[in-house]
Amino acid sequence: MQMSAAPSTVPPAQASTAQASAARAVELDRASVVFGRGAGAVTALAPTTLRIGHGAFVALVGPSGCGKSTILKLVSSLLRPSDGSVVVGGREASVRALRIGMAFQNPTLLPWLTIERNVMLPLKIVPPFRHDFRRERTRAFRDRVHALLARVGLQDFAGHYPWQLSGGMLQRANLCRALIHEPDLLLLDEPFGALDQFTREELWQDLQALYLERRPTVLLVTHDLREAGYLATRICVMSPRPGRIISDRPIDLPQPRDIDLIYRPDFVEMTQSLRELIAQVRK
Amino acid sequence: MSNLRIRICSAALIFGFFAMWEVLCLWLQVSDLLLPRPTEIAATLWTRFPVLWPHILQTLYSTLTGFGLGVIIGVTLGVLIGTSRLAYGVAYPLLVGFSSIPKVAVVPIFVLWFGSGTTPAILTAMVICVFPIVVNIATGLATTEPELEDVLKTLGASRSEILWNVGLPRAMPYFFASLKVAVTLSFVGAVLSETVASNRGIGNVMMTASSNFQTSLLFAGLFVLAAMGVALYAVFSFLEARVTGWATRKTDIAVT
Numbered sequence: 001m002q003m004s005a006a007p008s009t010v011p012p013a014q015a016s017t018a019q020a021s022a023a024r025a026v027e028l029d030r031a032s033v034v035f036g037r038g039a040g041a042v043t044a045l046a047p048t049t050l051r052i053g054h055g056a057f058v059a060l061v062g063p064s065g066c067g068k069s070t071i072l073k074l075v076s077s078l079l080r081p082s083d084g085s086v087v088v089g090g091r092e093a094s095v096r097a098l099r100i101g102m103a104f105q106n107p108t109l110l111p112w113l114t115i116e117r118n119v120m121l122p123l124k125i126v127p128p129f130r131h132d133f134r135r136e137r138t139r140a141f142r143d144r145v146h147a148l149l150a151r152v153g154l155q156d157f158a159g160h161y162p163w164q165l166s167g168g169m170l171q172r173a174n175l176c177r178a179l180i181h182e183p184d185l186l187l188l189d190e191p192f193g194a195l196d197q198f199t200r201e202e203l204w205q206d207l208q209a210l211y212l213e214r215r216p217t218v219l220l221v222t223h224d225l226r227e228a229g230y231l232a233t234r235i236c237v238m239s240p241r242p243g244r245i246i247s248d249r250p251i252d253l254p255q256p257r258d259i260d261l262i263y264r265p266d267f268v269e270m271t272q273s274l275r276e277l278i279a280q281v282r283k
Numbered sequence: 284m285s286n287l288r289i290r291i292c293s294a295a296l297i298f299g300f301f302a303m304w305e306v307l308c309l310w311l312q313v314s315d316l317l318l319p320r321p322t323e324i325a326a327t328l329w330t331r332f333p334v335l336w337p338h339i340l341q342t343l344y345s346t347l348t349g350f351g352l353g354v355i356i357g358v359t360l361g362v363l364i365g366t367s368r369l370a371y372g373v374a375y376p377l378l379v380g381f382s383s384i385p386k387v388a389v390v391p392i393f394v395l396w397f398g399s400g401t402t403p404a405i406l407t408a409m410v411i412c413v414f415p416i417v418v419n420i421a422t423g424l425a426t427t428e429p430e431l432e433d434v435l436k437t438l439g440a441s442r443s444e445i446l447w448n449v450g451l452p453r454a455m456p457y458f459f460a461s462l463k464v465a466v467t468l469s470f471v472g473a474v475l476s477e478t479v480a481s482n483r484g485i486g487n488v489m490m491t492a493s494s495n496f497q498t499s500l501l502f503a504g505l506f507v508l509a510a511m512g513v514a515l516y517a518v519f520s521f522l523e524a525r526v527t528g529w530a531t532r533k534t535d536i537a538v539t
């Protein structure tokens with residue numbers, strides 16, 4: 001009886017913040033990034049506050065150079081904030097709190113590995129897969145990689161080296177590598193930039209299906225407002241450099257969404273209004 | 284030009300060189316004591332081969348042992364220097380200074396410490412090949428693109444996992460390029476030490492032949508050395524092509 005009564009002695013305010021931070025996947029609190037010192041210093045990101053709940057799909061849009069990639073690097077702890085704090089999965093500056101899958105803006109496949117080996121790389125590093133890697137790399141893991149590659153149309157290129165692929169193919173392989181280990185937090189930096197409209201729409205649908213299956217938290221950087229509107233549950237718009245978030249709106253359309261949605265008048269109207277907003281802040 | 288034609292031309296050049304040598308010696312009536320003809324050298328090589336064979340093995344043994352030790356030390360130092368920016372800055376000048384010592388100068392020191400024989404030959408072979416390996420491994424590691432390391436960092440990889448999966452594979456082309464050079468240098472070092480202080484090995488055979496005016500044996504030794512040097516280089520070129528094929532990006536374009 002004593003034990004069960006104990007929690008009620010915690011002040012209510014404190015309890016609610018503890019609960020709130022545990023309920024969030026990502027929390028940027030006035031985080032800013034400055035590169036360099038003195039006269040040559042570049043502010044890549046103005047103090048930015050961004051809170052993302054578990055299972056949300058957030059799209060980040062904004063003009064080039066405003067700090068979108070910088071935010072992704074903060075969240076994946078590749079960068080430390082110059083000021084403010086970044087908490088991921090309830091822990092500060094830790095990549096191990098949540099299983100992270102990241103697709104970089106430039107496909108960074110390792111040139112000495114085949115596509116299959118490149119995509120398999122996370123399974124070699126990330127627990128719990130790493131414990132089975134030696135045993136499964138020629139069996140279950142291999143099948144898994146091939147299934148994912150087939151999903152993006154690269155089934156015939158598993159044995160090729162990265163330099164034997166086109167830019168768009170590299171981008172698809174790069175996306176596979178971010179997905180293979182079933183991450184809880186998916187960070188995608190313009191993953192469809194080098195693709196044609198049809199391939200892109202196909203992959204949007206694939207990504208949406210994957211998202212609805214496993215419900216990871218997704219942070220997607222994109223320049224394509226239709227992509228943002230079709231996929232995301234929430235869109236954040238950033239101002240030009242030094243960037244900060246100037247608009248943060250939910251997209252309440254039910255999921256799964258049909259691809260024809262992007263041609264419906266209310267959807268077009270929504271992307272139009274976002275476009276106007278960005279056009280305004282660019283000036 | 285096709286590969287085959289290049290090969291034929293190169294074989295013709297080598298053959299022409301020896302034919303010229305033979306003809307000039309006959310024509311100018313050069314004394315055997317100064318410059319024997321290739322056919323004489325070949326004959327000596329054939330008849331004296333049983334005597335030369337143990338010396339060939341001896342030289343090969345000194346070279347490869349010294350080279351093996353040199354690779355172990357070179358890779359270890361290279362990894363230490365290449366993975367730490369501090370070590371890179373601090374140790375690099377020292378290495379450059381060390382490497383600019385003519386390696387011949389260390390032979391008398393080794394002889395003083397270990398006496399003449401196999402030990403100084405192995406040590407000379409080792410010392411002479413360490414530097415290119417260290418520099419190449421360190422350069423390969425230090426120039427690794429941070430983006431490639433970032434891929435592993437986001438997966439929560441440890442420093443040693445990053446080294447194994449990114450740093451070392453990335454340094455392999457540099458490493459193998461340096462091995463080709465290093466094995467040849469080791470060979471030079473071993474022979475050099477044998478010439479100065481040993482009673483075995485091809486270097487010693489040549490020294491003895493020279494003082495006994497056995498000129499054709501001297502040249503036979505030279506041929507053996509050339510053949511061994513080419514063989515060692517070829518072995519490591521082959522290994523390099525096998526291991527670091529990704530760096531040269533060789534694919535054939537089908538012409539139909």
Ligand SMILES: Nc1ncnc2c1ncn2[C@@H]1O[C@H](COP(=O)(O)OP(=O)(O)OP(=O)(O)O)[C@@H](O)[C@H]1O
Binds near residue numbers: 044069
């Ligand atoms: N390593 C760095 N050193 C110095 N400045 C940097 C560095 N990385 C980024 N920056 C600066 O930070 C700013 C934001 O960069 P970031 O890559 O986040 O932009 P972005 O929003 O992703 O742009 P894009 O849409 O073009 O990819 C840029 O203006 C850039 O000049």
Ligand SMILES: [Mg+2]
Binds near residue numbers: 105189
């Ligand atoms: Mg970017």
